[in-house]
Amino acid sequence: DAGVTQSPTHLIKTRGQQVTLRCSPKSGHDTVSWYQQALGQGPQFIFQYYEEEERQRGNFPDRFSGHQFPNYSSELNVNALLLGDSALYLCASSPGSQSPLHFGNGTRLTVT
Amino acid sequence: AQSVTQLGSHVSVSEGALVLLRCNYSSSVPPYLFWYVQYPNQGLQLLLKYTSAATLVKGINGFEAEFKKSETSFHLTKPSAHMSDAAEYFCAVINSGGYQKVTFGTGTKLQVIP
Numbered sequence: 001d002a003g004v005t006q007s008p009t010h011l012i013k014t015r016g017q018q019v020t021l022r023c024s025p026k027s028g029h030d031t032v033s034w035y036q037q038a039l040g041q042g043p044q045f046i047f048q049y050y051e052e053e054e055r056q057r058g059n060f061p062d063r064f065s066g067h068q069f070p071n072y073s074s075e076l077n078v079n080a081l082l083l084g085d086s087a088l089y090l091c092a093s094s095p096g097s098q099s100p101l102h103f104g105n106g107t108r109l110t111v112t
Numbered sequence: 113a114q115s116v117t118q119l120g121s122h123v124s125v126s127e128g129a130l131v132l133l134r135c136n137y138s139s140s141v142p143p144y145l146f147w148y149v150q151y152p153n154q155g156l157q158l159l160l161k162y163t164s165a166a167t168l169v170k171g172i173n174g175f176e177a178e179f180k181k182s183e184t185s186f187h188l189t190k191p192s193a194h195m196s197d198a199a200e201y202f203c204a205v206i207n208s209g210g211y212q213k214v215t216f217g218t219g220t221k222l223q224v225i226p
Contacts, residue, residue: 004155033212042202042216043156056213090155097212100146103155 002027004104006091012110013081021076021107025093032074033101034066035090043090049074050097078109086111114139116186116203118217126225131175131190133220135203138184144206145186146214147177151199159201162186173197198224 005024013019025032031050035043045058049068063079072093078085088108092101119134137143144163148156160171167179177188188201203217 031212040218042204042218043214045213045215048212058213092155092212094212100158100161101156101212101214103148103157105153105155 004029004091004093004102006089006104006107008107009105010108010110012112014112015081015083017081017111018077018079019081019109021078021089021091021109023074023076023091023093023104025072025074025091026102029093029095029102030072031094031097032068032072033092033094034074034076035092035103036060037088037090037106039087046076048097055097081111083111085109113215114143114205114207115215116145116205116217118203118220120220121218122221122223124223124225125193127195128192131188131193131197131222133188133201133203133222135177135186135188135217136184137186137203137205139205145177145179146204146206147171147175147186147188148202148204148216149173149199150202150219156202159188193222193224195224195226198222 033048034046037043047057048055052068065077068074088106090106091104117136146161147159160169162179170176175190200219200221204214
């Protein structure tokens with residue numbers, strides 16, 4: 001039983017570019033959340049998707065957007081990349097909103 | 113909003129010694145609290161959770177944590193450290209809105225010395 005899978009594992013982009021990160025939730029999970037983990041920090045909540053809609057959002061600008069597909073997989077899009085967007089981006093899934101999160105191994109984004 | 117504070121960004125213990133990682137929470141209502149572990153180049157794995165049932169919570173890998181309301185603490189302990197316990201540990205709390213919007217502490221990196 002595959003857990004949460006994320007792709008790619010590493011990514012290097014230039015300032016101003018756009019990036020798309022992908023996540024497949026654990027089998028049986030329908031809720032996906034995204035977190036940003038800067039170096040030396042704890043993860044910060046970006047947003048949550050359920051039934052293909054954004055249900056909650058953290059304190060992140062509109063440059064961060066997402067999508068959830070009918071098969072529950074999800075994408076995180078970041079536009080107009082800044083150097084400060086360099087971080088580990090973690091996807092987490094759960095069976096509904098009242099269960100603890102299962103995390104993927106993350107995508108390491110470097111913006112130069 | 114609820115938050116957690118982890119005391120000590122780095123903790124070193126000898127193999128076989130007691131592990132104690134400290135976490136204090138700020139909450140005006142009984143919180144749901146968690147400890148997660150992150151191994152190098154991996155995501156986070158849930159160690160244990162407190163959801164207002166028993167105050168002493170047992171988790172995986174021999175870890176446990178005790179909820180102390182009088183001290184607003186939720187410290188993580190393990191009687192005997194193993195080399196495989198070397199990792200970063202995060203205390204976390206749920207804000208309103210379910211299990212999805214988790215607020216994490218800044219983490220404590222545990223080093224185990226042979």
